[in-house]
């Protein structure tokens with residue numbers, strides 16, 4: 021039986037866990053599964069921008085790929101109240117088409133996302149053709165003329181002149197290509213867009229323009245966004261709520277202002293310590309390079325590098341001696357070690373209590389006007 025989710029929630033991720041096959045480490049030799057996502061749950065409300073931030077390797081793209089049905093997972097994912105068809109081996113073509121109408125994605129590298137041999141118009145019309153029957157039945161797009169009109173509309177929504185329709189990706193700059201990818205994601209007016217490191221390959225000022233474009237489009241169209249980035253400052257600039265992912269677990273989540281002004285988890289505090297005191301005001305006051313600039317330079321120089329060092333330290337080690345333990349025993353021990361605080365190996369405040377499984381604690385703050393600012397933290401000190 022299909023479970024229901026609240027109509028106001030465009031995305032519901034429930035207890036998603038994902039494994040990749042591993043070859044073992046010096047401490048746990050033999051074949052074992054590497055758990056990348058560990059019981060991740062999150063909800064995105066209609067029309068909100070939700071940021072997922074974490075260092076390289078924390079599992080952000082893996083979660084995106086689970087939502088897009090590109091890799092298998094344990095747990096449940098609902099988009100627009102419907103369960104993802106990808107975990108159902110009896111799925112129908114219509115279920116898959118409906119799911120893709122509800123969630124579209126933008127990735128880091130616009131060049132590889134676009135076919136160099138095709139015009140922009142051809143590329144943008146592809147989703148309209150794939151959903152031709154549905155669009156015709158609904159009276160939204162009936163013929164070629166309607167498709168070409170939609171291409172012009174969406175190009176202009178993305179601040180591109182309609183004449184771009186006849187051009188090919190090769191003649192465009194990186195920023196223009198990313199605008200075309202954003203346009204492609206908007207062609208079917210999906211209620212959810214997933215953007216995975218969508219500005220990370222662009223230079224700082226072009227990245228800032230793309231961030232501002234997302235804000236402009238948000239004013240003109242109704243959609244929610246899961247915005248994934250390694251850069252907390254960028255996510256703070258754009259998003260209403262933020263979740264911080266570390267080693268496959270959400271360690272802190274909340275209202276953007278709340279999390280940015282009063283971070284409780286030591287890892288979020290580390291991320292923020294690498295960022296100067298610059299937030300939403302940077303771009304709002306016309307300093308176009310503000311948020312992206314500060315984030316790109318500081319986060320990647322500080323917390324991002326610290327993260328890589330930590331991961332390397334944990335997975336590499338001397339010796340490759342054969343271990344008599346079975347693969348199952350190795351897996352069980354690896355999972356048990358991962359069940360405590362995922363940040364314990366790097367946390368200066370760690371104690372023995374941090375080896376236990378730590379729930380996300382709700383420390384949401386009630387405002388004078390009765391509204392509540394969400395704040396969840398996975399730390400024994402919270």
Ligand SMILES: Nc1ncnc2c1ncn2[C@@H]1O[C@H](COP(=O)(O)OP(=O)(O)O)[C@@H](O)[C@H]1O
Nearest residue numbers: 040041056074075076077078079080081082083
């Ligand atoms: N196809 C794969 N096979 C095996 N391991 C993978 C694969 N893709 C990602 N991983 C591992 O999963 C972890 C999370 O990767 P990813 O989701 O890409 O992180 P992020 O997007 O946060 O940088 C990393 O340790 C990475 O090495």
Ligand code: SF4
Nearest residue numbers: 361364367374399400
């Ligand atoms: S639970 Fe312990 S190890 Fe984890 S962040 Fe909190 S104090 Fe540090």
Ligand SMILES: [Mg+2]
Nearest residue numbers: 080081082217
């Ligand atoms: Mg990634």
